[in-house]
Amino acid sequence: MLRIGLTGGIASGKSTALARFAELGARVVDHDQLSRRAVAPGSAALADIAREFGPRLIVKDELDRGALAQIVFADDHALARLNSIVHPYVMAMGQAADRQARAEGVRVIVHDIPLLVETGQDGEFDLVVTVAAELDTRVRRMIESRGMTEDDARARIRAQATDEQRAAAADVVLDGNATPEHLARQVDDFWHVHVPS
Ligand SMILES: CC(C)(COP(=O)(O)OP(=O)(O)OC[C@H]1O[C@@H](n2cnc3c(N)ncnc32)[C@H](O)[C@@H]1O)[C@@H](O)C(=O)NCCC(=O)NCCS
Numbered sequence: 001m002l003r004i005g006l007t008g009g010i011a012s013g014k015s016t017a018l019a020r021f022a023e024l025g026a027r028v029v030d031h032d033q034l035s036r037r038a039v040a041p042g043s044a045a046l047a048d049i050a051r052e053f054g055p056r057l058i059v060k061d062e063l064d065r066g067a068l069a070q071i072v073f074a075d076d077h078a079l080a081r082l083n084s085i086v087h088p089y090v091m092a093m094g095q096a097a098d099r100q101a102r103a104e105g106v107r108v109i110v111h112d113i114p115l116l117v118e119t120g121q122d123g124e125f126d127l128v129v130t131v132a133a134e135l136d137t138r139v140r141r142m143i144e145s146r147g148m149t150e151d152d153a154r155a156r157i158r159a160q161a162t163d164e165q166r167a168a169a170a171d172v173v174l175d176g177n178a179t180p181e182h183l184a185r186q187v188d189d190f191w192h193v194h195v196p197s
């Protein structure tokens, strides 16, 4: 099974690229979704978050994601504490997805991992692909599509590696600056070069 790690800064176009990989026939695993599952109501990680950051972050059994984001993206130590709670669960779920895919005879699996470089996972894939896009373009997308303020958008970008760091760890860099169709075509090209038919 060919294992591909897909990364990129927030709002670079990773989800757009991932959707194209799925259309081409890859099994896709979105680690943002895994991290939401890790903190589902009643989970051990949610209990750990309540203990670490206070019970007011849990509203009607659900994590108040906006409130937690305000805390952690303004404080590196708080972010590191959150990461140390959630990331082990996400990694275990990612490994479980690999095991299941292998058992099902899947040929190509793509893991979409926003923090692939930050968490030192670049050595763990057959190929690493990163999507790069200009900072100002990404900030604009976050304001338009996620309704974030410019300050919140820039704080989240500051909490991540740079495009240069991701490019240094990647085998291939895709350009996420133009249209989604342009990005999808680059995924097609990558697939034809790197995935044995
Ligand atoms: C802080 C939280 C509650 C904010 O939730 P929110 O719904 O606003 O964002 P969401 O989870 O959809 O993430 C959106 C994007 O934010 C960025 N981001 C998320 N977590 C982090 C982090 N720990 N460090 C840097 N960037 C991050 C990523 O680019 C991600 O794609 C949430 O992101 C979280 O629990 N983060 C810790 C888990 C994590 O690291 N997830 C990322 C991949 S495993």
Ligand SMILES: Nc1ncnc2c1ncn2[C@@H]1O[C@H](COP(=O)(O)OP(=O)(O)OP(=O)(O)O)[C@@H](O)[C@H]1O
Pocket: 008, 009, 010, 011, 012, 013, 014, 015, 016, 017, 032, 114, 141, 145, 176, 177, 178, 179, 180, 181, 183
């Ligand atoms: N190449 C592109 N051209 C124009 N807009 C794009 C492009 N790629 C993505 N977008 C838009 O930018 C926003 C963010 O894109 P997307 O969700 O694919 O990014 P992402 O890297 O997965 O972000 P996140 O880290 O938030 O999960 C979306 O609203 C999407 O429609």
